[in-house]
Amino acid sequence: MNRQRGFVLLAGLMTVVALVVATIFAAVGALGGDGGSDQGRRDQAAASGSGAGARTPVGSAAPASADAWIGTWAAAPAGVEPGVPNGHAGRSIRNVVHTSIGGTAARITLSNLFSREALLIGHASIAVSHSNDGDDHGRHESPSAAPGTMRLITFGKKTSVVIPPGGRVVSDLVRLRVPYDTDLLVTVHTPAPGGPVTYHPRALRPSYTAVGDRTRDLGGAAYTESAPVWRYLTAVDVLNRRARGSVVVIGDSITDGIGSSYGAGHRWTDVLADRVSGSGLGVLNAGISGNRVLRPSLAAGKGPSALARFGRDVLGQAGTEVVFVELGINDIIRRPNETDPDRITAGLKSLTRQAHAWGLRVVGSTLTPFGGNPRHTDRLEAVRDRVNDAIRSGEVFDRTVDFDRLLRDPYAPDRLRPDYDSGDGLHPSDNGYAAMGRFVGIEDLVGKEPALL
Template identity: 60%
Template structure:
């Protein structure tokens, strides 16, 4: 072999090795993991490019989904990230996470939003899929679709960032289950999650994103991991309603896997009107106090943009928040709570959203009750009913209170702790909202 042929062969081998290495690292989006989305806005949980690609008219960077027209999508399901999963400091490497979620409005295509909001490290998604659920972790035959991100099966989500998948063609049912499955091949930071799903999801070893049988998913779970939204395309959609609140909106006290939260009841009533309902409740959440370390989320004022204004197709928001400012935050000045509620309305109005606010429900049989806390609740409710805070009011207090002891929940509606409603209580709340009021798109001038 002469010297020139030897150098040529060596050069060819080097080129092959370089191509193989690029393919391996590129598959998991690691070539630019340190720079992708750096400088992101941790306040709204998005990377510098909002996790949806570059400026309009340009090709999205590798591993990023292209932006979709906001008016062509409607949220069918959502949840609010509340903090990090304390017993999973490195995530779930080498495992598949099958999140089970329940839809409101249907459509003919879908996309999902994944969040790495509260992790200090990057999150690698090796593969992801979506399917219509057939019960438990099983998928309806023929509905499983691989998800991509900017055309790639793998993506790296930077610390504090989020990403929206490419759309996939899928007939999404009204009032049905979807399975959104993520495979995380490598250790990452703590899992951004929603701790009170009241819906059974599942874990499996290995990459089981394409498994429709559900057989490998032997480990049940009662939380939602990384997934924060599912949107659909529906030409007949009339937009979405966001339910924004605390554990009472989150559905604590209702039975698991029954979809009996008051936003679920509302979604059932709105089905014929083609409107989505998005539940952005967090147990323990407050108007004024940040409690991410306690897995109770940022304050309502801080998270409102991310969890309401940035959701797809939102037209109206129903706010039921403030009890925990009294019970957890020890707030004794009702004017501070009502000022915070006015701020939420102001934020909504800047985006043309109509705001329906709720009175605070009774907690007379709860351990946090005393004459002082009851006085604060009553004064907040009096100001809400007087107007000037919201565009309209739904009086959840009057719906669930005991007519013979108004400071307590009616026994039939009490889940047992004197604070959270039962399935029957949530059903009464979900039926109390005027559907015509929800569809009125014009915000009031307060």
């Protein structure tokens, strides 16, 4: 081989190496994988459930101030949707969600948390729902979009994205004026089988599906099937530089709204969101029916334990300002029953410590009465009383909201007041949830003093 030919081959080899390296860096950038940066490490910690920090988009469209992203809606991934082991291949899924605070742009988070297979999102879109006609929380449900609001969503400036097994993805910024207290339509098309569907089973309102890629349909005629669940979608954030941040509520079925009227938006967090919107706060509902502090219930769609999911579902939300904890009753009443109150309070204190590590104040509630429920026993009632004594002592949370005293029957303190009981002796009625939403002191959420514990 002569020297000139050798130089030519060497130059060619170096070019190939440069192209490979450039491709690797481009792929990492497209996945938001700046793991060496502080923000990259915060995102990885939040995704693993071990830390916090505002989520950043996959693409490079983040605003100069990441703190301007505020969560307006969220739903905690609770398990795998039954009956669809390979997903909804060839269909469009139109999730209907309700905002708590508005903004000048939006972004979404999609989750493939509970699948062992990659999920292909062919297209995605977001629009304001046509049903926003002034009625309370979209009582006239509709899969149709308001004229002029349909926007295509991109991921790393691409219209499609692959979400890895167990992963999640945050979209690029979408220019859309999002009103507060309104319905949004977030639609994804899944063109190929993608394994089990990560979902939230207790939407208490319908979302819709259609055959084919109908992500950009303004009308809802193609969306002929509905189900009261949210699929893949776990968060919607808005760009709002005047907002304070978000209150993230981690809870069980009482936060998830079981017992409230279907489609009416009568969760206690909905009532709270209406009250605090003027204070510049979004309210994010991270409740999962059946959820416990100490034990997971994934097979039943009741989610990982609160200890395991706290980093992802609470600290990982955009603009988290304060944490609200409503948990513990399922540890007592669900089998295997936890009869050691100290273990429950230790778990709740652990949640507080995780939040304090990120400078967040924690507001927590007492455990509500369940004396009218078939699972009630005197022994379990004694456990609840002990946990509540610890919470009221001020040793568990920075601030305490005494939902137990608010809801209980003054003539039978282990039971819900009759007008606050949905009928099962455990879950509040619409009246009960309204009372809870009004009972939370706004000063507990917006005060400037640091965490106390």
